[in-house]
Amino acid sequence: MENNNTKDEKENLDHDGIFKKSLEHKKVAKQFCEAHLPDYIKEVVDLDTLEMDKETYIEQVGDKKSSDVLFKTKFDGQDGFIYVLCENQSSLDYWMPYRFFKYMMCIWDQYRAKNPESELLPPIYPLLFYNGKQKYTSPKSLFKLFNNPELAKKCLNSIYNLVDITTTPDNKIKEKDWLALME
Numbered sequence: 001m002e003n004n005n006t007k008d009e010k011e012n013l014d015h016d017g018i019f020k021k022s023l024e025h026k027k028v029a030k031q032f033c034e035a036h037l038p039d040y041i042k043e044v045v046d047l048d049t050l051e052m053d054k055e056t057y058i059e060q061v062g063d064k065k066s067s068d069v070l071f072k073t074k075f076d077g078q079d080g081f082i083y084v085l086c087e088n089q090s091s092l093d094y095w096m097p098y099r100f101f102k103y104m105m106c107i108w109d110q111y112r113a114k115n116p117e118s119e120l121l122p123p124i125y126p127l128l129f130y131n132g133k134q135k136y137t138s139p140k141s142l143f144k145l146f147n148n149p150e151l152a153k154k155c156l157n158s159i160y161n162l163v164d165i166t167t168t169p170d171n172k173i174k175e176k177d178w179l180a181l182m183e
Contacts, residue, residue, distance in 0.1 A: 019086045019129070023069045024052055033071075033082060041125050045082070046074040055110065057103040058085075070107060079115075079122040081107060086129040097142040100126045 023029045030047045037045065053070040071082040083103065093099065104124050111122060130136050139145055146152035165173070165183050173183045 017067075020067050020069055023084070026050060029071060032084075036127060036129075037082070037125065041075075044076045045080065045125075046077075049074045050082075057083075057106045068103070075123055079111070081122055081124040082127065083107060083124050084127045084129055087132065092132065092134065092136065092138045094138050095145070096128065096138050097140065097145055100128075101142055 023032060029050050029052065033045070033047050033050070034042070049072075051072045053072055055070060056068055057070065058068050067086045069084045069086075071084070073080055073082060083100075085100070085103070087093070087096075104126065107124055108121050112118070141149075143149040143152050143156075168183070173180050176183065
């Protein structure tokens, strides 16, 4: 059988395979977390509960230079995740925070499907393992992708704002002229 992979694709597959295969070993995964998690996470995470999820959350279209690993674990005794994305690419991805946000939403969707009785979402600590050729200078915050980061933080702080008309007395609604018809 003929293999049409280029040399770069083979190297990337080898690297991604080694990365993921290595982290399947609990001892390696634990050492990786001990070496790369910040202290505020290490204080609350129970690395003895690390359990690798076999799912991948990477977009399959055009994203052949990434590998991801999701670890289920406990943060202060509650469910939580450590999501590691390994980037083996020659150029930086400016949109990485956006990609991470999408992947995290997928993880939470899967969590909700498996735990429909849960009313709370688990924390996810995202970690990018970058080994590109150039210094990493892409944004690390989702808010840095907005034309007004401070306004974006305020807008997204509550995810949505509420107009609860049920708490407005009728006489206040009637004072609003044309808006009163809609309310």
